[in-house]
Amino acid sequence: MPxxxxxxYRLYIESATAGTYNEIRGQQTLRVSRQAAVIDTSxxxxxxxxxxxxxxxxxxxxxxxxPNLPDTNGYGRLETRANANPQVATNFQIxxxxxxxxxxxxxxxxxxxxxxxxxPRNEAVKCTCxxxxxxxxxxxxxx
Numbered sequence: 298m299p300x301x302x303x304x305x306y307r308l309y310i311e312s313a314t315a316g317t318y319n320e321i322r323g324q325q326t327l328r329v330s331r332q333a334a335v336i337d338t339s340x341x342x343x344x345x346x347x348x349x350x351x352x353x354x355x356x357x358x359x360x361x362x363x364p365n366l367p368d369t370n371g372y373g374r375l376e377t378r379a380n381a382n383p384q385v386a387t388n389f390q391i392x393x394x395x396x397x398x399x400x401x402x403x404x405x406x407x408x409x410x411x412x413x414x415x416x417p418r419n420e421a422v423k424c425t426c427x428x429x430x431x432x433x434x435x436x437x438x439x440x
Contacts, residue, residue: 303326303327304394305393305394306327306391306392306393306394306402307320307321307324307327307391307392307396308320308321308324308327308358308360308389308390308391309321309371309389309390309391309392309401310371310374310375310378310387310388310389311387311388311389311390312370312374313374318388318390318398318401319370319371319374320371320392320396321360321362321368321371321372321375322364322365322366322368322371322372323362323363323364323365323368323372324360324361324362325361325362325363325423326359326360326361327358327359327360327361327391328358328359328360329356329357329358329391329403329439330356330357330358330359331354331355331356332354332355332356332357333351333352333353333354334351334352334353334354334355335349335350335351335352336349336350336351336352337349338350355429355430356405356429356430356434357410357427357428357429357430358389358391358407358427358428359425359426359427359428360425360426360427360428361423361424361425362423362424362425362426363421363422363423363424364422364424372424375409375412375426376412376424378409379409379412379426380412384408384409386406386407386408386431386432387406387407387408387409388404388405388406388407389403389404389405389406389407389428390403390404390436391403391404391439401436402436402437402438402439403434403436403437403438403439404434404435404436405430405431405432405433405434405435405436405437406430406431406432407428407429407430407431408428408429408430408431409426409427409428410426410427410428410429411425411426411427412424412425412426413425413426
């Protein structure tokens with residue numbers, strides 16, 4: 298039975314030209330996390346056990362990179378947007394192989410929350426970032 302492979306999914310950032318996206322080169326790990334808020338539905342009738350229902354979902358995308366430079370339109374744009382003050386929301390896509398424009402399985406306007414750079418001795422520079430939703434995804438067909 299075939300397996301889903303992480304190598305088949307890549308993160309893209311919208312360029313200065315609206316609607317045009319560039320791959321962020323040097324990607325290692327891409328993690329999408331969906332968490333539902335908890336709504337307490339318990340009453341005195343429920344006894345010792347609280348009951349709950351899922352509420353609104355939050356979605357974050359965690360990324361790890363070994364920047365593959367030069368990458369002005371991908372990693373360079375991510376770094377510039379992450380360091381912008383004030384922060385501005387940016388459109389991102391996740392595309393599934395073969396990575397053409399029509400292969401987008403996720404698209405949303407997101408904030409670049411955390412942007413960390415590690416400069417280890419005798420190793421490649423590693424960067425991580427966490428993206429959080431600015432608005433609901435316009436495309437969400439991740440499997």
